[in-house]
Amino acid sequence: MQGLLVFILIFGVLVVVHEFGHFYFAKKSGILVREFAVGMGPKIFAHTGKDGTAYTIRILPLGGYVRMAGWGDDKTEIKTGTxxxxxxxxxxxxxxxxxxxxxxxxxxxxxxxxxxxxxxxxxxxxxxxxxxxxxxxxxxxxxxxxxxxxxxxAPLDVQYQNATVWGRMITNFAGPMNNFILGTLVFILLMFVQGGTPDPETNQVRVTDGGAMQMAGVKDGDRILQIGSSQVSNWEDLTVAVDKTTQNLKKGQSIDVLVKAQDGQEKTLSVTPKSSNGSFIIGVMPGLKTGFMDKVVGGIRESWQGATVIIRALKNLITNFSLNKLGGPVAMYQMSNQAAKSGLVDILYLMAMLSINLGIFNLVPIPALDGGKIFINIIEAIRRKPLSQEVETYITLAGVGIMLILMIAVTWNDIMRAFF
Structure with a gap:
């Protein structure tokens, strides 16, 4: 149950923040937002604001949407005799x-x-x-x-097609932009929650619960001076020293680690590394920088590094496509469930990474995604006139069809991996 609540919270926040970006800049661009919906399916609450937008809450707490006048299939149709x-x-x-x-x-x-x-x-x-x-x-x-x-x-003068090309472009970009902003803010919050930002320039460490170094008596804030015969002055030295010292190590064997405690006392400990995925780990993390600006800068740096990882993964997906490299709602639920069990730090990290991931994925120039719409806006700017609404609708429908097929395939693959 806790995992489900975390899943709903993360997914809901990401989508609502994304849609709010479209909502805000659509209004700034003179586009009428007919409805801002939180959730999907039948509505359970509705309020029409002075700005003419209907604010609704719908029964399925998954996502939401912005209904802009004249965009896509937003049409008012009244059958004869109604x-x-x-x-x-x-x-x-x-x-x-x-x-x-x-x-x-x-x-x-x-x-x-x-x-x-x-x-x-x-x-x-x-x-x-x-x-x-x-x-x-x-x-x-x-x-x-x-x-x-x-x-x-939706009179013509407030429809999406009649906004300036730059107004439409910023409206389409605003959703991913909000996801990037949210991801960065959550990473900054994460730095404050965990007490600081990782400092790879020092040999000061934090120990993981139940890890080999904690079992040997090492505490947060202690410094590792030497592992085996290798001197350690920073995090890179530490990882290289662990790899070198455990290269021919057998399970259950120990290594010597020279540690300097916070009181200045040095002692050599016998540490038994734990085997994990074909390698050995000693159960430590980099020490923390705890200054206010260190945390802010650290959060920004973490968001940049996260974006870099996602872009590399996306590039790898394009060059070597496989459904196993994609994850849909089922995979997201599994990650949310695991994060819920691990605690607040993991929940925040997952939310930040998913937010940045959502922003980057939406910028892929596929029709129906924001990137596809921006690509159309660029073409319109070059042509100095908009595409016909009919052509844009056909392009969008083609993109929706592709995304729907891909989503079904990804979800089915997630189910098969999870339960069979």
Whole structure:
């Protein structure tokens, strides 16, 4: 249960932060955000803000989305003959179109819709008491959809396609950008939680619980001066010395380690390294720099190193593709479950790495991903005119199809690896 809660928390935070980037810069670019949803599926709460955005919470606590006017398949479709109720202001202009039978307004005007234009001319036509009538629709009118969600209509001037190319580009980039920012902030928080940032320039160490050095009596803050015949002055020296000293070591054999305790006393200890994945480890980590700026800089450095690792892995995936190198929700749940068992430090590390991973992956120039949209924006900037909405929709649908097939394949592969 704890692992599931951690999974929901991490996945939810990553996606909501990502979508908030799109949301914020869409509004700054003049694009109407019709809905900002936390979660997926049927809604359980909705509130329409003064900015015209419907803020909803949906029943499945996995992810969320931003519904921008005119983007993708965001269309208001009313079938001929659909019953609706219209709310009119004093000037006879429609301010609310209710298509839902769940929210009945006794003061509204009933109509069976026969025609409408909610993007350009802003009119709605239909049968009212068997007489055909046409009413003007207010630019900021709302429409209650069949599932009860009330959103603003989407006139052409506030649609995604009519924002500047730079506005669209920053809107698309803002999601990954937020993930990079979140990953860096979580890494900085991690440095404070663990008391500092690893210092590879010193021979001062921290011991792992139950590790060989702890069993030999070494404590956090002690210094390792020598391993076997190799002198140690920093972390690189230490790792090289361990590899050299344990090269021909057999399981159960010990090595000599010269340690300087925090009180200045030096002593040679007999340490029995533990075997792990074909090599030997002595159970230590680099000492910590504990200054405020050390922690901040350390968090930034960790995020950069994490991004470098992910980019190398992505490059390797492209050159040597294998489903085993990918992980979907099942793999993410397994990692969350393991992190939950290990504690807060591992949870924060996982969240930071996944956030950076999400940001980098979304910048891959595949249609349906943010990188694909940015690529289209670059083409539009070069052409100095946007692609037609129809062409962009076809490209996006092709990308969605590819991503859907890949997601199904990855999830199936995760299930097979986990349970069979």
């Amino acid at each position: 019953p609706a109720s219209l709310t009119l202001n004093k000037e006879g202009v429609v301010t609310r179109i209710n298509l839902s039978q769940r929210q009945v307004d006794q003061t509204s005007l009933p109509m069976n819709v026969t025609a409408y234009d909610l993007e350009d001319r802003l009119t709605i036509t239909g049968l009212v008491l068997e007489e055909t009538k046409t009413y003007p629709v207010h630019h900021d009118a709302t429409i209650v959809e069949e599932d009860g969600t009330e959103v603003r209509i």
